[in-house]
Amino acid sequence: MLFTSFEFILAFLPVVFAGFFLLARFLGREAAAMWLAAASIFFYGWWSTTYIPLLLGSIVFNYTIGYVISKYREAQSSIARGALILGVLGNLALLCYYKYSNFFLGEIARALGADAPALHIILPLGISFFSFTQIAFLVDAWRGQAREYSFWHYLLFVTWFPHLIAGPILHHGQMMPQFRDPEVYRIRSRNLAIGIALFAVGLGKKLMIADPISMYANPVFHAASVGQEIGFIAAWVGALAYTIQIYFDFSGYSDMAVGLSMLFGIKLPINFNSPYQARNISEFWRRWHMTLSQFLRDYLYIPLGGNRNGETRRMINLMLTMILGGLWHGANWTFVMWGALHGFYLCINHLFQKLTEKLNLKGRLPEFITAPASVLLTFLVVVIAWVFFRADSMPAAQVVLGGMAGFQMDKDWVSIFKGLSAISFGMYLLVSMIIIWAFPNIYEVLDLLLDKLKIQSAEGYRVASAVCVSAGILCAALIGVSMVSTFGTNNISPFLYFQF
Structure with a gap:
């Protein structure tokens, strides 16, 4: 269900x-x-x-x-x-x-x-x-x-x-x-308020962003699976569309799961914490599918030896952990490759961090340059890895990556994205990246609101009441718009992680 x-x-x-x-x-x-x-x-x-x-x-x-x-x-x-x-x-x-x-x-x-x-x-x-x-x-x-x-x-x-x-x-x-x-x-009103807010935001992410933008990812990866050439623009559209789809799909499910549980007074661990804001791949894995990352660390990486037996063994343990983590997602060489890529990323990141400390390079460049550059680079390598995660086979992944690298000539937009507007994709991409990079996530918003509600004064109570009423109206509107946006359509699809 x-x-x-x-x-x-x-x-x-x-x-x-x-x-x-x-x-x-x-x-x-x-x-x-x-x-x-x-x-x-x-x-x-x-x-x-x-x-x-x-x-x-x-x-x-x-x-x-x-x-x-x-x-x-x-x-x-x-x-x-x-x-x-x-x-x-x-x-x-x-x-x-x-x-x-x-x-x-x-x-x-x-x-x-x-x-x-x-x-x-x-x-x-x-x-x-x-x-x-x-x-x-x-x-x-x-x-x-x-x-x-x-x-x-x-x-x-x-x-x-x-x-x-x-x-x-x-x-x-x-x-x-x-x-x-x-x-x-x-029954606690506080639990109901938090639960409904989380459910509303998760529902909006799934129905208003993840499902619609999937229509730009699916044609590209389907064309690649049947051996059709994918040009530069189409390949990047498909890769970015899937990158956004899986983000809002899994983020939406995680918010809804925590919110539904909170309605019953039961707290689930947060599983998703703005991973595309990560400045390096290690931070990405501390923010993406957080409970799986902790499981792999506690029950696989550390029992394998972790970082206790020298740098070479640490690299081997990282690679093994991520390859097995990739295989956990599905029985396909594409998942193995996705895990191996992330293992390689983690090894490179670890070596880079050590080199930076050894050469005392940290702090040499201003934060306003290094921070966005780090986020953008991390996002780029994650996008490349997602191609393997989404592709049906290794050859299909190679077709998409070849297109992203510019190895194939661009085809007509209509031949792949039949009936889909390039302007609509641009709007989805712009809005999504603003939400991902410029806005706090729902847990940060809730923490801020709950702090505001602790104000013990007449003015504070008036502000708290206004915030509660406004948030309630916004959540009701978000649920209503989300459901109406899919009423009578076939856009609703299962959450991506159902298949794992």
């Missing part, structure tokens, strides 16, 4: 919201938690009920393994260690079967010169996210940082509908204290 759909906004969300707080008041917190878990499973099964047993089976398996780890971690560590290995391998095996079977079989068959057997496997929605969430739980249980005996709370932790399909990747310790907190089960 899409967050942007009428059935979600007008039916599912109001019913689940009302049921949660009514059950909490009259039947208790356990009944309310069970209601949310049941609603989350219904949400997951809206598209297809086929994989609900798989999801529930994974949850029961990991809950049992986590219980064994917690029980025997100190008394009989060998049992706990064996359970941890079994749990992690079980999750990885499930993920590999559904996500990578055809890819690996195809590569083996290609190497042997044989025909690859076709396995008709449909990728379960959100399998990467609920698998990684539960792997983190098992590792945290082994470290003594997670201990769970309530099955219903664990079920809700994994299936919680705002995050289930496309993240953020949650940690047990972030969620369990909230499910036990009595304050979560009471």
Whole structure:
């Protein structure tokens, strides 16, 4: 079920919201938690009920393994260690079967010169996210940082509908204290205001920017996939359009997920923090898909050795982490290349930082020159990497990159962008880049507004009231315009991260 759909906004969300707080008041917190878990499973099964047993089976398996780890971690560590290995391998095996079977079989068959057997496997929605969430739980249980005996709370932790399909990747310790907190089960106007504001902004990003501009990215990458030549202008239009699309699509989903969760009094970790404002690629990864970056750092990069074994090993660990992070996104060499590129970027950035410190170059040029130049360079290399992320195949990516480099002659605009206006694209690009580079993000705005609301004076209260009323009107208008803009059209599409 899409967050942007009428059935979600007008039916599912109001019913689940009302049921949660009514059950909490009259039947208790356990009944309310069970209601949310049941609603989350219904949400997951809206598209297809086929994989609900798989999801529930994974949850029961990991809950049992986590219980064994917690029980025997100190008394009989060998049992706990064996359970941890079994749990992690079980999750990885499930993920590999559904996500990578055809890819690996195809590569083996290609190497042997044989025909690859076709396995008709449909990728379960959100399998990467609920698998990684539960792997983190098992590792945290082994470290003594997670201990769970309530099955219903664990079920809700994994299936919680705002995050289930496309993240953020949650940690047990972030969620369990909230499910036990009595304050979560009471309606709070502050939570409602913040939740609605975040949902409205996320909805606007998705429906008013990401979906419309995707119409300029899709024709370019489709033409490249069938071997059509892509000229310089068309290639850059397609690459920039996808760069903007994935930014506002994923940013919009992340805002909506945090906002929806806040309506119920539950705080999700922020997963997106203006990454295109980053001045280097390391900062980009501290701002983009933040929970995945933290997961890769804590459960892959550091266990591999991190930066503890010299510079060469550090570079190898960075490359391995990013290549595996790319492969996590999908079973295609394009994702591997995307991850490898970002690994290479991180290595170059690290070496550059060391060289700058060694030669004492930091501060030699004024900030007003270095800051925008750094942001622009980081943005450029990210755009290049996105070409591999979006392309259907390596040859298709090479066609688009060749066009961006000017290796192919420009074709007529109409031959690729049938019925699409170049002026409209220019307006989308201009507005998007102003929002990305000149405006604070919604979390910065909310922090500022909440600080203003703390003013303890008559004048302060009048300002606070005016701010609240204005923000409420703006959010209502944004939701209304977003929904009307897509009414009767076919522009609404699933969030891009649903496929991962």
